[in-house]
Amino acid sequence: xxxxxxxxxxxGATILREQEMQDRSIVIEDGRISKGPFPxxxxxxxxxxxxxxxxxxxxxxxxxxxxxxxxxxxVTGLQNTDREAAANGVTTAWLAxxxxxxxxxxxxxxxxxxxxxxxxxxxxxxxxxxxxLRYETHMVDTGERLLAAVRKHKLDYVVFNNxxxxxxxxxxxxxxxLTEWAHRAGKSPQEYLQLVKDTLAQAPQVPRxxxxxxxxxxxxxxxxxxxDDPDAETRESYAMIGARICEFPTARGPAAAARAMSDPVLMxxxxxxxxxxxxxxVPATQLxxxxxxxxxxxxxxxxxxxxxAFALVEEGVLTLPRAWALISANPAQIMRxxxxxxxxxxxxxxxxxxxxxxxxxxxxxxGGRLSFLSGEAxxxxxxxxxxxxxxxx
Numbered sequence: 071x072x073x074x075x076x077x078x079x080x081x082g083a084t085i086l087r088e089q090e091m092q093d094r095s096i097v098i099e100d101g102r103i104s105k106g107p108f109p110x111x112x113x114x115x116x117x118x119x120x121x122x123x124x125x126x127x128x129x130x131x132x133x134x135x136x137x138x139x140x141x142x143x144x145v146t147g148l149q150n151t152d153r154e155a156a157a158n159g160v161t162t163a164w165l166a167x168x169x170x171x172x173x174x175x176x177x178x179x180x181x182x183x184x185x186x187x188x189x190x191x192x193x194x195x196x197x198x199x200x201x202x203l204r205y206e207t208h209m210v211d212t213g214e215r216l217l218a219a220v221r222k223h224k225l226d227y228v229v230f231n232n233x234x235x236x237x238x239x240x241x242x243x244x245x246x247x248l249t250e251w252a253h254r255a256g257k258s259p260q261e262y263l264q265l266v267k268d269t270l271a272q273a274p275q276v277p278r279x280x281x282x283x284x285x286x287x288x289x290x291x292x293x294x295x296x297x298d299d300p301d302a303e304t305r306e307s308y309a310m311i312g313a314r315i316c317e318f319p320t321a322r323g324p325a326a327a328a329r330a331m332s333d334p335v336l337m338x339x340x341x342x343x344x345x346x347x348x349x350x351x352v353p354a355t356q357l358x359x360x361x362x363x364x365x366x367x368x369x370x371x372x373x374x375x376x377x378x379a380f381a382l383v384e385e386g387v388l389t390l391p392r393a394w395a396l397i398s399a400n401p402a403q404i405m406r407x408x409x410x411x412x413x414x415x416x417x418x419x420x421x422x423x424x425x426x427x428x429x430x431x432x433x434x435x436x437g438g439r440l441s442f443l444s445g446e447a448x449x450x451x452x453x454x455x456x457x458x459x460x461x462x463x
Contacts, residue, residue, distance in 0.1 A: 074101045074438040075419075078454070082114030084426070087413045089391050091117075098419040101438025105415065111454045113423060116447065119394055120413050121161030121420025121436060122375050123401035125227070125336060126202060126317060126367040128166045129154065135175050144187035148199065155197045156441035158372040159422035159431040162401075162410065164202040164227055169216060171206055171269045172233075173257065178212050185223045196441035202227040204297060208234060208272045210279045217286050226405065228287060229317050230280060230308060231297040234270055284311040293405060295334075299324035309333060315404065317367075320351040325362040334404045335362055338369035339378035339397070358396075359387055365400045376422070380429045423447050 077099040084091050096118055097104045133154075134147035155163045167184050168176035181203060188201055201223070205216060207230050220228065257265065287294045295315025296308040305316055305324035309331055316328035317336045328335045341347050341354035357363045368375050379393040387393070402411025410418045423433035425445070432447035433440065443451060 075435065075440060077104070077106060077108040079106070079108045079110045080113050080118055080421075080423075081110045082112045083116045083118040083423070085118045085413060086120060086391055086394055089395075091390060096413060096421075098421075098435065098438055101419050103413060103415055103417050103419055109454055111450055113447065113450060115426055116432070117390075117422075117424040117426055118413070119159075119422045119424060120398035120411055121418075121422055121434065122159045122397045123405075123407070123411060124155070124160050124163040124368045124372070124375060124397070125365060125401050125404065126166045126229075126369065127155075127163055127372065129368060129370055129372055130165045131175060141175070144184060145191060148187060148191045148195070152191075152195050152197050152199060153442075154372050155199075156434045156436065157431065157444075158368075159376050159424070159434050159442075160197055160368070160372060161418075161420040161422075161434065161436040161441070162198040162200070162407070163368075164200045166202045166204055168204045168231070169206065169209060169212070170204070170231070170233070171209060171265060173265075178209070178215060182219055185219060185225075189223060196436055196439055198436065200227070201225060202229065204229050204231045205283075206234075206269075207232045207276050207280060208269045210272045210275045213279055213283060217283070220287075220290060220292060226292055228283075228292055228294045229297045229315065230294070230313055233298075234266065280313075281311050284313065288312060295336075299328075302327035305333075306331075318351075318369075322352055322357065322360075322362070325352070325357050326360075329362050329364075334364035334400075336365050336367050337363050339366040339374035340369050340371045342366065342378035342381055343371075343374045355382070355385070355387060358382065363396065365404060366396045367401075376424065376429070376431055 075098055079095050079097045081095045084093055085096055097106050097108060099106060130147055130151040133150040134144060135141045167181050169178050169181045170176040185201055188199055192199065203225060205228055293315065295313045295317050297317045299305040299316055299319045300321060302323040305327045314333040315336065316324060316333055318338060319325040319335060325335045337354040337357060346353045354363065366375065366378055375397050379397055382388045382393040383390050399411040410420050419435055419438040421435040422431055425432050432445040434442040
């Protein structure tokens with residue numbers, strides 16, 4: 071049985087509220103932001119910020135398969151993903167699971183297993199874990215199977231993905247990398263080459279197939295978009311069928327096209343923290359300076375989310391309220407989550423307690439439950455005015 075915090079008042083901290091930093095208290099009651107003279111926890115020297123909402127993270131893959139052919143039980147991977155997300159201030163997270171011709175842990179079979187595992191794990195999860203399906207566009211024969219999975223699990227987010235061009239380039243120019251991709255999929259290089267050719271043969275059917283999927287997503291209320299758009303034309307073609315979310319555009323052109331159409335643009339927080347893309351794509355910070363980015367996502371590294379927000383502040387790119395909105399308020403708006411993303415009365419008590427001096431996350435509260443607690447903040451909670459006895463939810 072999960073436990074929520076008893077009514078408690080957090081005092082002394084600087085709180086992000088109403089899009090500005092305020093020195094005031096905040097009350098948690100029954101898992102929501104509330105009012106009242108309840109027992110206090112002194113959080114002087116800390117920020118209290120809205121819980122981080124991560125729209126795309128595939129770090130869970132390394133918890134499930136630390137090596138390509140060394141898989142562990144899904145429940146073990148989900149437990150560790152839950153803890154890692156919470157330790158980095160994430161209160162809502164979409165696990166970016168591939169539905170791909172690549173096979174292995176990116177196959178439809180594995181995607182269905184993950185969906186079942188997440189559904190079974192959810193009652194004990196501290197982080198609100200959800201699944202985003204990254205659907206390879208040429209998987210024409212699996213369209214109905216995909217829709218069945220979306221309906222069964224009430225999924226709310228799908229992105230269209232096409233890595234065939236990259237795979238074809240690798241087969242022609244980088245044989246060593248081809249061997250690595252094939253090994254990851256559990257195939258020989260020759261088998262992998264044939265798989266790429268067979269999948270490419272589906273190309274004539276792809277446009278109508280995607281239109282049919284888009285119509286179904288609209289009917290089910292699913293948010294959908296595209297991944298790794300290389301140019302403005304590609305982004306416009308996806309937008310025309312309703313795939314409005316532009317995820318990881320590889321150049322400025324597709325990002326600018328998306329914003330011109332008032333579509334959200336998602337970039338990876340690691341790109342900000344590292345000062346550029348590890349794949350050589352457009353630098354996220356430059357797009358943020360140009361006001362072309364709507365939200366940041368963890369991509370492959372949960373710690374990058376909070377670190378990216380503070381990096382943008384330190385570099386003078388954004389104020390803290392605007393930088394934090396990239397990982398809280400804006401993702402909530404994209405996914406139409408009206409109960410979270412900001413600190414306000416009646417909203418879910420999704421909060422992150424950050425040390426002002428070190429910018430370290432020392433406590434995370436998800437839906438009124440302590441999902442992570444460490445350092446000096448832990449001592450403050452333990453030595454509150456009155457003992458904080460957890461209440462059964």
